[in-house]
Amino acid sequence: MTDYAFLVRPSHNRVYSQAALALVQAELGVFNERALGGRLTGVGTAELGGVPYVTFSTDGEGELTEGELRLLANLSSLYALFAYDREAGTLRPVTARPLDLFSSDLLTIQKYSGKTNEDFTKLLLNVTAMATDRPQALLDRALRVLDPMCGRGTTLNQALMYGLDSAGMDVDAQDFDAYALFLRTWLKHSRLKHQAESGPIRRNKRTLGRRFQASIGADKERYKRGEVIGLEVVNADTLQAREFFRPSSFDLVVTDAPYGVQHGSRPGGGGQGGGQGGPRLDRSPTALLRAAVPVWTELLRPGGAIGISWNTHVAGREELAGVLAEAGLEVRDSEAYRGFEHRVDQSIVRDLVVARKP
Known part of the structure; x- marks a missing residue:
């Protein structure tokens, strides 16, 4: 099992920012159900350094595959993805390249x-x-x-x-x-x-x-x-x-x-x-x-x-x-x-x- 955490993109809209954590968890649930074969488990949140992150784990021994990373990189509010060591409380950056072709x-x-x-x-x-x-x-x-x-x-x-x-x-x-x-x-x-x-x-x-x-x-x-x-x-x-x-x-x-x-x-x-x-x-x-x-x-x-x-x-x-x-x-x-x-x-x-x- 490998643990992951991602930082949610800041939103200029205060009300949407308050809902973003729950919305992206629901979105991750849909990705998991429809495209990842239910491989993700334990979707939730954790506060690291005073900042909330969305956390999840992969089942089995394997890390996210290249194809799974390509898909998850397009989550609507994903800002930065990390491998998460829960015991040490440390984060290791994971490269996630979204489909985006143009400037934001x-x-x-x-x-x-x-x-x-x-x-x-x-x-x-x-x-x-x-x-x-x-x-x-x-x-x-x-x-x-x-x-x-x-x-x-x-x-x-x-x-x-x-x-x-x-x-x-x-x-x-x-x-x-x-x-x-x-x-x-x-x-x-x-x-x-x-x-x-x-x-x-x-x-x-x-x-x-x-x-x-x-x-x-x-x-x-x-x-x-x-x-x-x-x-x-x-x-x-x-x-x-x-x-x-x-x-x-x-x-x-x-x-x-x-x-x-x-x-x-x-x-x-x-x-x-x-x-x-x-x-x-x-x-x-x-x-x-x-x-x-x-x-x-x-x-x-x-x-x-x-x-x-x-x-x-x-x-x-x-x-x-x-x-x-x-x-x-x-x-x-x-x-x-x-x-x-x-x-x-x-x-x-x-x-x-x-x-x-x-």
Whole structure:
């Protein structure tokens, strides 16, 4: 048996920082259940030098393998990993290289009201990837991601950080424009080889929406070889997703449901977002999800997974699990997947639900 400890990444968000220890333990539990064959034991915490660490052990005599280290390096809040001598209370650094291809400012530079915490976005993407039939595909960068209510692109940025092809949809034109401007500017300032274009989507003499597309090279050599990361965003209602994306073309669908505070959903699922005029917005996301999840499921490959975060004040877990089950999805409901509820502020207690497409 080998013992390990890792330091949790500091968070600028005080409330999230308080929840981070419990959240990353739950995330580690999912990794262990889905990708490590239950090899990790004794997941807990210890205070070393006055600082809290997450601790765990491997069963048997062996240390973590290279593949296991590659996987655990991507835990959302892992800052530094150590081999831990419990008797001596000493730590030996262990090299952990995450998938990250780009500077962290891709995730952190955008600041706006209502932005989802970057560490939680990474956690949601991770545990959804673990719910697929091929959790190890994350390490091969072989997953294609859809965020069907992408806002200003936090999920898309995390997918790009991992080197995953991704796509997003959002009905809000201002969010669409803001994200396209941000990414163009970031790519230019980062001096990354890329192509980017945007324009209307027309079919049968009708304008259906707008599309922003980018092909990005992690470095010049890979770009020259044609090894690019594809990203596209469509400015249209998520219920129209079938008109823009092929069936069974994504491995992951990852999104934040409207929290019912700054953003609501149209009754009957007719869109997302806030604003003045038009029908009154519903604080509960259930109607929207009941209409949208069957659409998203068609776009998901068999063996793929959907992960949704939501505000428990406006919808119950069983209610959302029922919506996913009605669409023919298998909800991941083990103890590991029930450890993610946490407070965001007085009006939001966030949780996540994940389901697999048979």
